[in-house]
Amino acid sequence: AASTSEAVVATSVLPSWQDTAAKKSIVDFVARVTQAGSPDYVPPAERIAVFDNDGTLWLEQPAYVQLVFTLQRIHELAPQHPEWKTEEPFRSVLAGDMKGVAATGETGVAKLLAATHTGMSTSDFRATVHDWMSKAQDPRFKRSYTQLVYQPMLEVLQYMRANGFKTYIVSGGGVEFIRDYSERVYGVPPEHVIGSTAKYKYSFVGGVPTLTRLAQIDNVDDGPGKPASIEHVIGRRPIAAFGNSDGDIQMLEWTTAGPGARLGVIVHHTDAEREYAYDRTSKMGKLDKGLDEAPAKGWVVVDMKQDWKTVFPNATQ
Amino acid sequence: AASTSEAVVATSVLPSWQDTAAKKSIVDFVARVTQAGSPDYVPPAERIAVFDNDGTLWLEQPAYVQLVFTLQRIHELAPQHPEWKTEEPFRSVLAGDMKGVAATGETGVAKLLAATHTGMSTSDFRATVHDWMSKAQDPRFKRSYTQLVYQPMLEVLQYMRANGFKTYIVSGGGVEFIRDYSERVYGVPPEHVIGSTAKYKYSFVGGVPTLTRLAQIDNVDDGPGKPASIEHVIGRRPIAAFGNSDGDIQMLEWTTAGPGARLGVIVHHTDAEREYAYDRTSKMGKLDKGLDEAPAKGWVVVDMKQDWKTVFPNATQ
Numbered sequence A, B: 001a002a003s004t005s006e007a008v009v010a011t012s013v014l015p016s017w018q019d020t021a022a023k024k025s026i027v028d029f030v031a032r033v034t035q036a037g038s039p040d041y042v043p044p045a046e047r048i049a050v051f052d053n054d055g056t057l058w059l060e061q062p063a064y065v066q067l068v069f070t071l072q073r074i075h076e077l078a079p080q081h082p083e084w085k086t087e088e089p090f091r092s093v094l095a096g097d098m099k100g101v102a103a104t105g106e107t108g109v110a111k112l113l114a115a116t117h118t119g120m121s122t123s124d125f126r127a128t129v130h131d132w133m134s135k136a137q138d139p140r141f142k143r144s145y146t147q148l149v150y151q152p153m154l155e156v157l158q159y160m161r162a163n164g165f166k167t168y169i170v171s172g173g174g175v176e177f178i179r180d181y182s183e184r185v186y187g188v189p190p191e192h193v194i195g196s197t198a199k200y201k202y203s204f205v206g207g208v209p210t211l212t213r214l215a216q217i218d219n220v221d222d223g224p225g226k227p228a229s230i231e232h233v234i235g236r237r238p239i240a241a242f243g244n245s246d247g248d249i250q251m252l253e254w255t256t257a258g259p260g261a262r263l264g265v266i267v268h269h270t271d272a273e274r275e276y277a278y279d280r281t282s283k284m285g286k287l288d289k290g291l292d293e294a295p296a297k298g299w300v301v302v303d304m305k306q307d308w309k310t311v312f313p314n315a316t317q
């Protein structure tokens, strides 16, 4: 009877995962913390699972989606900014000269973000993101970005919620950018999305209470900023964390250092054919120290090529 | 039949509220937004209600509870700080000279907060707050502070949750201070508490991942900071807001300026006998502009003396 029910679990749970060690680690962890009477039992209120976004829940190559948005917005806004023809980093963006953009460094990036992400109301920015997201397509896969989420990870999100977990996204990306689609695509409501934020100014604009996005960073939710944001917003230590890059190491450390059963998972991009293969030297989603530390820390490293039957939803394989 | 069911509602819902206009406003609002087919229907996911804490959910006189904690902690820590005998504002605190403390202004307050709220790990601070909260007593009511919450507001929290609302606390007070008791007293889990925050530093202390509370303010969640925090953390505009002071005006404006049915409520402390009576000139919870603006904005002003049958839980009246 035990083997029959295990076989049923194996096929009905996480169907896009191969029956390899990675899937077993996730399913075993959930069983341990949800089974009443288990020494590792965790009450539902404390079942918090956190997920990085770029490269963990959706693709991040050849460039973070929010960076694609930013560059395309510069092109869209250029007619209103004739000065950009000569002003860096705008000149390089408009000329398609990515090396020129890179040469402007962090100051350049800050200018691009300020020009595209600030100075408008929160609702106007939301509308701009929504409009872009509904039209933009990835050139390689010829799909909208919200269709380039990882089917196996959608199943993990749903599986954990079905087992009483609250699933939070904890991303270095802008929080509003993710909130645009997180509820309909991931089943994660806006209040469960934590990300980098701009400062807001509250004032009346045309008699209407308005939050205006300022060109000042409120919070950078990456690296050591992730455990800090988790503590600020959630106020509990998660018991499971999923990431894909060295920017997730502190979140994984913080999550798995707590008492009781803990789950740390790193998605390793090993599949150049179905998606991308990259790790130690990648500009986006660099995974170097995390790969070295995973064995000693007990973090599960998911080998995308070996462990996932499919990558994207409804993809012809 | 309608009158019978209305009578049942009147006695079974919000039992510590008198059957006055204030209660009717709350019950009518909830009915409008929850009734399927109503033009004001709001899906459960968007039913967000926000509550100020001090003076809205528990008492704040003669001093904010967190201020009482701060001053008592200075006394407890004084033996380890002989320099405080001569250094302001510590000298005045130890001498019980509140005018002397007040004379040190914001700089003095910052020093008191730094000495009592920062420099330790988040878990050590949590333990200190928890220990204090379990022992501290209000001198007038001879009760712990967690027994000095408002019974009618506990009923509102529960009533709104029973009607599919998510109830968030949005307080100018320190977020960890409220999280210590919010779940067991209010039924509000830590992740639904928004408050003022200190910056955290992530590092390994004795080989253990640790968040240390720094003497730098991360966020001041008061006045215009309230709508900004709501947008940062929740990412949706609430449809109901409860406050008690001018520090809640922006949160009330932001909430009630949205489309559809909206509820804004101000708790007016009018009951010197059972609690306190204060408004326009109070040092804690000053309510001046809010009283003036409430009628034009359609905000419900709760008259504690007239509208509440009881103030504290299980109180002998």
Ligand SMILES: [Ca+2]
Pocket (backbone or CB within 6 Å): A052, A053, A054, A055, A056, A243, A244, A245, A285
């Ligand atoms: Ca990532």
Ligand SMILES: [Ca+2]
Pocket (backbone or CB within 6 Å): B052, B053, B054, B055, B056, B243, B244, B245, B285
């Ligand atoms: Ca208050």
